[in-house]
Amino acid sequence: xxxxxxxxxxxxxxxxxxxxxxxxxSVRAVVRRPPDAALESSIEVRIADARDKTQVCAAIxxxxxxxxxxxxGTLRKNDVESSTTAIAVAAAQEVPVKRxxxxxxxxxxxxxxxxxxxxxxxxxxxxxxxxxxxxxxxxATGLKWTIVxxxxxxxxxAKGYLVSLQLLPSSFSAxxxxxxxxIADEVEKNSYLQEAVFVASRSTR
Numbered sequence: 329x330x331x332x333x334x335x336x337x338x339x340x341x342x343x344x345x346x347x348x349x350x351x352x353x354s355v356r357a358v359v360r361r362p363p364d365a366a367l368e369s370s371i372e373v374r375i376a377d378a379r380d381k382t383q384v385c386a387a388i389x390x391x392x393x394x395x396x397x398x399x400x401g402t403l404r405k406n407d408v409e410s411s412t413t414a415i416a417v418a419a420a421q422e423v424p425v426k427r428x429x430x431x432x433x434x435x436x437x438x439x440x441x442x443x444x445x446x447x448x449x450x451x452x453x454x455x456x457x458x459x460x461x462x463x464x465x466x467x468a469t470g471l472k473w474t475i476v477x478x479x480x481x482x483x484x485x486a487k488g489y490l491v492s493l494q495l496l497p498s499s500f501s502a503x504x505x506x507x508x509x510x511i512a513d514e515v516e517k518n519s520y521l522q523e524a525v526f527v528a529s530r531s532t533r
Contacts, residue, residue, distance in 0.1 A: 331515060332356045332391040332425075334378060334416060335398035336371075337363040340431070340481065343508035344397055345371055351512045358387045378412040384419040393427040393515050394420050405454040410461035417469045427518075428471040429511055432459045434479040434526055437495045463524060474514055475524035478502040488530040493520075499528030506530075 331348050335341040336357030348355045349370060356372045367373060376383040378398055388394050398412045413430065420428050436459050466473050479500050486505035490496055506529045514520060 329393060329515060330354045330356070330391045331393045331395060332358055332388045334358045334384075334387075334394065334396045334412070336367070336373075337361075338397055338399065339483065340399070340504045340507065341397040342367070343504040344395055344511050347505070347508035347512035348395075348515065351516065353512075353515065356387070356391065358384075379415060381415045381419050381422075384415055385423055388416075388419055388425050389423055391423075391425045393429065394425050395429045395511055395515070397431055399431065407458065407461075409458045410465060413462045413465050417465060417471060420471055421469060426472050427515075428466065428469070428473045429514065430462060430466045430473060430475045432463050432475050432477045432524065434477045434495060434528070436460055436463065436477060436524075437526075472518070472521050474520045474522075476507065476511065477524055477526045478507050479526075479528055481507065482529075486529075490528045490530055491520075492526045493523060494526065496526050496528050499526075499531075502528045 331353045333341055333345050336345050337359040345355050345357050356374055357367055358374045358376050374387045376387040396416050399409060435456055463475055466475055479502055482501050482503050484503050486503060486509055489506040489510045490499060491510060507527055510527045
């Protein structure tokens with residue numbers, strides 16, 4: 329299968345590219361500039377500005393699936409995720425590429441009092457608003473979408489992932505490798521079409 333990964337130079341993007349390649353897919357890594365650490369030679373690298381729809385259309389042309397891993401990279405107020413998502417889904421519908429996998433976060437469904445009344449207004453207000461805007465944009469399309477909602481992302485090896493349509497209340501982190509493994513599986517199985525799904529790492533205790 330031909331899969332395009334947007335934001336492929338980021339930490340999550342690299343893991344997704346790696347997992348897809350291990351599954352035998354033809355992967356095109358779309359990046360804003362040549363990555364500091366080169367991707368594997370088997371990966372097609374395409375330079376494109378994710379805020380330019382013409383460039384994004386060209387970058388995703390011929391793909392079966394688009395996986396968007398672009399993140400804001402900060403807790404400060406910005407619209408990187410939502411603005412690039414709006415362009416990506418518009419490009420996907422225009423090309424067209426019907427299958428689209430988006431990133432959000434488990435916090436969109438978190439209703440703990442400490443989070444709701446302390447952490448959300450003081451720390452996570454901006455990034456939570458961005459995740460919610462991304463979900464709204466993706467759900468409004470006619471694409472075959474899946475939204476991935478991990479908790480706190482960490483580095484390290486895969487532990488095996490848990491997946492649920494309901495918030496996983498005792499799962500506080502997910503390695504990027506586990507999230508990437510889920511995405512690679514979902515590209516093949518299409519188990520969660522038009523679903524927002526929670527993905528976390530299994531506990532090793």
